[in-house]
Amino acid sequence: MDSQNTSAISSAPTFFASHRLRRNGLAAQIAGRIGSGMLVLWAAVTLSFVSLQLAPGDIVSLLIGEQLRTPEVEAAIRAEWGLDEPLLSQYLSYLTRILHGDFGRSYILQTEVSQLVLSQILPTLKLTTAALFVAIIFGLVSAVLTAGRRIPRGIAGALELTLVSTPSFWLGILLLYLFSFTLKLFPVSGDRSFSALVLPALALGLPLGAVVGQVLRQGLERALEEPFALTVRSWGTSGLVLRLRHGLRHAALPAVTLTGWLVGSLLSGAVITESVFGRPGLGRVTVEAVLGHDLPVVLAVAILSAFVYVTLSTLVDVLYLWLDPRLRSDSPEAAR
Amino acid sequence: MALAAAAPVRVGAQTKTAPVKGGALTWGVETEPNTLNPHLNGQAKAKLILRNAYETLLARTPDGGYVPWLAKDYAISEDGRTYTFTLRDDVTFHDGEKLDAAAVALNFAKLKEPTYSGSISAGHVSHVTEAIAVDARTLVLRLSRVYAPFLDGAAGIEILSPKSFASAQLKAGGPEIAGTGPFRIERYVKGQEIRFVRNPAYNWAPANAGHQGPAYLDNVTYRFLPEAAVRTGALSSGQVDVIEGISGNDAGLFKDNPEFTYQSALNTGTPYTLYLNVAQGPSEDVRVRQAVLAAVDVERVIRSVYRGERQRAWGILTPADTDFYDRSIEGSYGFDPKRANQLLDEAGWNSRDAEGFRTKNGKRLTIEIVQSQATLRDQRDILLQAVQAQARQNAGLDLVLRYVDAGTYTTRQNDGQYGIIPNSTTTQENGVTIYFHYLPRDKGGSINYSRTEAPEISAWLDEAASTLDAKKRFEIYGRLQRFTLLEQAYGLPLYVPDDQIAASARVKGVGFRPFKRLPENAYDIWLQS
Numbered sequence: 001m002d003s004q005n006t007s008a009i010s011s012a013p014t015f016f017a018s019h020r021l022r023r024n025g026l027a028a029q030i031a032g033r034i035g036s037g038m039l040v041l042w043a044a045v046t047l048s049f050v051s052l053q054l055a056p057g058d059i060v061s062l063l064i065g066e067q068l069r070t071p072e073v074e075a076a077i078r079a080e081w082g083l084d085e086p087l088l089s090q091y092l093s094y095l096t097r098i099l100h101g102d103f104g105r106s107y108i109l110q111t112e113v114s115q116l117v118l119s120q121i122l123p124t125l126k127l128t129t130a131a132l133f134v135a136i137i138f139g140l141v142s143a144v145l146t147a148g149r150r151i152p153r154g155i156a157g158a159l160e161l162t163l164v165s166t167p168s169f170w171l172g173i174l175l176l177y178l179f180s181f182t183l184k185l186f187p188v189s190g191d192r193s194f195s196a197l198v199l200p201a202l203a204l205g206l207p208l209g210a211v212v213g214q215v216l217r218q219g220l221e222r223a224l225e226e227p228f229a230l231t232v233r234s235w236g237t238s239g240l241v242l243r244l245r246h247g248l249r250h251a252a253l254p255a256v257t258l259t260g261w262l263v264g265s266l267l268s269g270a271v272i273t274e275s276v277f278g279r280p281g282l283g284r285v286t287v288e289a290v291l292g293h294d295l296p297v298v299l300a301v302a303i304l305s306a307f308v309y310v311t312l313s314t315l316v317d318v319l320y321l322w323l324d325p326r327l328r329s330d331s332p333e334a335a336r
Numbered sequence: 337m338a339l340a341a342a343a344p345v346r347v348g349a350q351t352k353t354a355p356v357k358g359g360a361l362t363w364g365v366e367t368e369p370n371t372l373n374p375h376l377n378g379q380a381k382a383k384l385i386l387r388n389a390y391e392t393l394l395a396r397t398p399d400g401g402y403v404p405w406l407a408k409d410y411a412i413s414e415d416g417r418t419y420t421f422t423l424r425d426d427v428t429f430h431d432g433e434k435l436d437a438a439a440v441a442l443n444f445a446k447l448k449e450p451t452y453s454g455s456i457s458a459g460h461v462s463h464v465t466e467a468i469a470v471d472a473r474t475l476v477l478r479l480s481r482v483y484a485p486f487l488d489g490a491a492g493i494e495i496l497s498p499k500s501f502a503s504a505q506l507k508a509g510g511p512e513i514a515g516t517g518p519f520r521i522e523r524y525v526k527g528q529e530i531r532f533v534r535n536p537a538y539n540w541a542p543a544n545a546g547h548q549g550p551a552y553l554d555n556v557t558y559r560f561l562p563e564a565a566v567r568t569g570a571l572s573s574g575q576v577d578v579i580e581g582i583s584g585n586d587a588g589l590f591k592d593n594p595e596f597t598y599q600s601a602l603n604t605g606t607p608y609t610l611y612l613n614v615a616q617g618p619s620e621d622v623r624v625r626q627a628v629l630a631a632v633d634v635e636r637v638i639r640s641v642y643r644g645e646r647q648r649a650w651g652i653l654t655p656a657d658t659d660f661y662d663r664s665i666e667g668s669y670g671f672d673p674k675r676a677n678q679l680l681d682e683a684g685w686n687s688r689d690a691e692g693f694r695t696k697n698g699k700r701l702t703i704e705i706v707q708s709q710a711t712l713r714d715q716r717d718i719l720l721q722a723v724q725a726q727a728r729q730n731a732g733l734d735l736v737l738r739y740v741d742a743g744t745y746t747t748r749q750n751d752g753q754y755g756i757i758p759n760s761t762t763t764q765e766n767g768v769t770i771y772f773h774y775l776p777r778d779k780g781g782s783i784n785y786s787r788t789e790a791p792e793i794s795a796w797l798d799e800a801a802s803t804l805d806a807k808k809r810f811e812i813y814g815r816l817q818r819f820t821l822l823e824q825a826y827g828l829p830l831y832v833p834d835d836q837i838a839a840s841a842r843v844k845g846v847g848f849r850p851f852k853r854l855p856e857n858a859y860d861i862w863l864q865s
Contacts, residue, residue: 057743061750069782076450110371110507119526173565181569188570189528189559278561280527291710293743 033317037310044306045098048299049091055293059083062293063107081107098303104296108289113296116285117304124281127204127273128266130197134205135262139212143251144243147220156217160210168269172203172276189278200277204269208262212255219251226250252323259316260309267305355547355844359863361556364567366581368560372509372524374494375446375453380603380762380854384580385558386494387857388532389430390515393421393440394491395542396851400659402487405542406435406495406516407475416482416804419490421475427540429497431514437469439498444477446501447493460489482802484809488766516540518551518859529559532858546845546860556858571596571838577863578839578846580855584645584715590838600645600836601848602656605769607649607829608716608760610705610723611785614826617755618701623683625825628703629669630676631731637722638831641715649829652770652817656832656853659806660767662814669822673730680731694732702734703755708745711759719830720758749785757785760833762854767813771797774820786826792819 061069063077078084082093097104103113142160146152163171179185179199187196223229224247232242271283282301289297367381374390393407402410407421427435444467447453453461463486466478479486497514505512511521518541519532533555541548559576561567567579568586582590582598590598612619612628619625638648647655650666680686685694685701694701705720720737727733735756740748748754761769761783775781775797776789793816800812820826837855839846845860 055743056741057746061746062742073450080451105507108370110373110376110509116526123527173563176566176569180575181573184573188566188573188575189561192528274527275562276566278528278559278563278566280525284527291742 030314033314037307037314040310041303041306044302045095045299046091048302049094049295052293052295052298053087057293059107059293059295094299103300106289106294106297108292108294109297113300116297117282117300120280120282120285121304123279124267124270124274124283126197127200127270127279127281130201131205131208131266131269131273132262134201135209135212138206138209139216139255140248142209142213143216143220144240144248147217147243147247148224153217156213160213163207163210164214166207168203168207168272169276171207172200172273175199175203176276196277196279200273200279203276204266204273208265208269212258212262215258216248216251216255219254220247223247223250249323253320256316256319256323260313263309263312267308353864355552355862356865357552357862358554359552361553361578361843361858361861361863362576363556363558363858364561364570364576364579365558366560366562366564366567368527368562369509369530371507372521372530373496373507373513374509374515375443375456375496376507377509378456381581384855384857385530387517388519388556388859389517389521390494390496391517391540392492392494393423394487395544396491396849397544398658398850400851402491403543406440406540407491410487410491412487412804417479419477419479419487421477423473423475424540425473427516428537429499429514429516430520430535431497431499431512433497433499433514435495435497435516436472437475438472440475440495441467441469442498442501443493443495452506460486460493482804484801484804485766485768485771489768517857519556519857522555527560529557531555531557541859544850551859552845552862553858556861568838571840574840577843578837578861580835580837582836582838584642587645587836587838595841596838597841597843597846598836598838599847600834601853602647602654603760603762603833603835603854604654604656604852605762606652606760606773607654607832608714608719608758609649609652609830610756610758610828611773612703612826612828613752613755613757613785613787614824615752615787617703618685619703619755621683622824623679624685624701624703627676627679627683627731628727628733629821629825629828630672630679631733632723632726632828633671633730634828634830635671637719637726641719641722642831646714646831646834649832651829652773652813652820652827654832658851660770660810660813662810662817664814665817665821668818676731680733685732688732692732693728693734700734701732702736704736704738705756705758706738706740706745706748706754707758708742709739710742710745712739714833716758723830752787758830759783759785762833767800767809770813770816771801774816786820788820788824788826790819790824 059081060074060077060083064073082090085093094104101114103117105111106113106116109116142156146156176188176199180188186199187193189196220243224243229242229247232246267283270281271287273279274281274283285297286301288294289301365381365385367379369377369379369382369385371377372386374386377386391406393405394402394410395405397403406427407423409422411420412418421440423435423437423440429435433439444461444464447456447461448464463479463481463483464477465480466476468476468478470476477490494515500506500513503512510524514520518535518538520535521530522533523531534551534553536550538550539548561570561579564581564583564586567576567581568589570576571579572589587598590596610628612625614620614625619628635648638646651661651663653661655661655663680694680701685696687695689695689700707716707720717739724735724737727735749757761772771780772783773781774784774788774793776794777784777787779794796812796816800809803809821829835848835853835855837846837848842864844862844864847856848854849856
């Protein structure tokens with residue numbers, strides 16, 4: 001906010017000065033972004049650490065499970081995992097270790113966390129990227145083709161409402177039943193080929209696409225009622241070109257605001273989708289880690305999600321500047 | 337003995353056509369192993385996967401006997417404290433090492449280290465004082481005292497190659513952790529599948545296996561499909577060849593369908609039982625506990641919830657435990673609403689509140705059932721609701737259902753803050769599970785849900801553990817069963833959990849282990865062309 005204001009005020013008359021200032025402004029903006037990003041990361045680590053300490057059940061009991069519990073076993077477990085130290089020093093030593101890229105070892109899976117996360121991140125990335133494509137394409141097509149047209153609008157709206165309100169578990173099973181078990185077009189499980197990605201991407205992407213579609217359509221309809229739309233029409237431009245070239249840019253702003261929500265939904269939706277389709281991935285690992293009190297894994301995933309979130313929200317801010325010239329600090333409108 | 341003869345043999349042995357060598361099999365399984373190291377993995381459902389690569393000293397027969405496997409022979413000294421195993425001399429691990437007595441002794445030594453095996457080190461192996469390789473073929477284990485379940489435990493420990501203990505994969509398991517099995521781990525994709533390839537050198541199957549020599553299949557892949565409906569769909573559409581874990585509703589799709597085979601086997605261990613807390617709340621009173629047992633028509637509840645696909649339980653062990661299940665308990669107690677009400681009247685719970693529940697001094701007769709979400713499978717939530725309805729209707733008992741996460745469950749269990757804990761166990765056999773359930777919690781009763789500390793029980797269990805006379809042990813456990821269920825009503829056994837396997841009809845030789853009744857590995861499986 002601050003850096004934006006200062007750069008807006010300082011946007012100077014001469015081209016060179018303005019250019020230099022804009023660069024400084026941008027650098028400060030980016031530095032501020034990174035700084036606040038680190039702060040968010042640290043907060044994510046601390047909050048996850050605290051909440052796992054507050055959750056019921058101590059880690060030693062969970063590790064022992066219903067096996068025999070003797071003082072020697074208990075001591076060995078505490079020593080092995082560093083649980084015999086006071087909480088504060090556990091927390092501090094954890095912070096030091098993650099700065100060196102060491103995320104510790106999973107209590108339950110007995111494996112290095114960084115290795116575990118690295119092995120699971122690619123399948124989740126594939127799934128969420130594919131689902132994002134599905135969501136955007138579905139949203140775009142549905143909005144551009146139906147905005148402002150009564151009957152198609154009604155049909156698309158009903159379809160979107162159904163998709164949004166269908167639990168993804170159900171949608172996954174339904175897609176599997178139709179396209180895998182009955183028509184045998186796609187395989188059921190795994191991260192083995194492109195065809196195995198189709199159904200999970202649809203199951204995860206369609207409900208999100210429905211929300212994107214609703215938001216885009218509203219924006220598009222508003223844009224088409226603006227005076228500029230009439231001007232463009234008067235040039236003899238076809239309706240589709242008007243929608244794609246001029247309307248969409250206006251409609252995109254509120255939809256882009258959804259990105260943060262979209263990323264969150266993709267990550268949390270991946271949990272269910274991965275388990276229904278028997279896909280590897282971070283979502284399943286996370287749920288099992290939370291249920292099993294597997295602290296090192298939960299913390300690593302929390303840090304990773306915070307990182308993704310911070311990176312994307314920075315990108316979105318940049319995207320705003322590109323989409324809407326009024327927000328650019330050097331533009332005459334902003335300097336008004 | 338007659339029972340053993342009547343027990344089903346492996347399906348592979350019954351087929352008339354000669355088995356075909358080669359081919360690949362895909363098996364859809366419910367549970368992904370936490371770790372692939374068989375020493376550290378406590379999941380009963382992971383055994384069918386791990387048994388492809390890891391083997392034990394002795395195998396079991398349906399009647400509870402022992403047959404040679406990695407050990408050709410065994411002997412127990414007269415004082416019951418020295419076990420001598422004579423090993424085969426032709427066995428090699430997947431990493432090329434020879435199996436010898438030193439390798440087996442190393443396994444026992446490692447298992448005794450708490451840093452390696454955590455709480456497992458406190459189990460069977462804690463009784464071992466010395467593991468000595470007398471010569472290359474002879475292993476001697478000395479125990480601190482006579483401990484009857486030891487042979488079952490020791491004979492069931494998977495033997496890993498000595499090099500494995502130096503591997504970085506040791507705790508997580510993996511291809512570097514070498515066993516001696518008919519298949520070796522080729523590839524593990526977490527969250528997706530694990531693939532095994534045939535061990536061509538394999539020639540040491542247990543004497544009671546379906547065949548000898550290498551396995552028939554070239555390779556076998558276990559695909560992790562946690563959703564029951566997805567496993568069913570994957571099998572019926574031909575995407576996998578075998579599945580396990582079939583819901584009661586789906587069983588009909590594969591039963592009596594010529595394109596598939598369907599089989600089920602009762603689990604050993606303990607039935608799914610409601611254990612009543614004797615140390616807290618209304619269930620402290622033996623009359624209230626007996627009233628709970630009499631208030632529920634278990635037979636009817638099980639039949640209606642599972643549509644005849646599950647068997648009602650009676651005892652402290654399941655009928656599949658051919659060593660120690662005393663079936664004289666069957667029918668000796670049960671549904672009797674008149675008695676239930678009489679008992680509660682006697683116990684002073686003789687007024688009713690507006691909702692029809694019994695009260696005493698203005699307090700409602702409420703017992704809280706704490707069910708862990710981790711073991712909430714097999715429609716147990718519906719079963720518990722049915723039990724709750726019956727208790728209310730027949731005796732005015734208020735059973736409150738709480739489904740809790742792993743952390744809360746452990747806390748409640750440690751603090752004793754519950755009225756009833758329902759659970760079943762599958763892995764601990766040869767009577768060991770009785771010790772875990774009925775010894776005081778600080779004396780080894782790690783899952784003593786009823787929290788009984790009755791001195792007579794401890795005395796009986798001590799007596800049984802220090803004799804190798806199986807008949808005497810049977811009698812003692814029978815006495816304990818009558819005491820805990822008929823006299824003290826520590827628990828209400830509901831049903832016997834089972835395992836189910838469905839397979840495409842071209843898959844032959846798939847089945848259950850002869851004794852522990854868990855699904856067997858892929859050694860005897862072959863594909864009809």
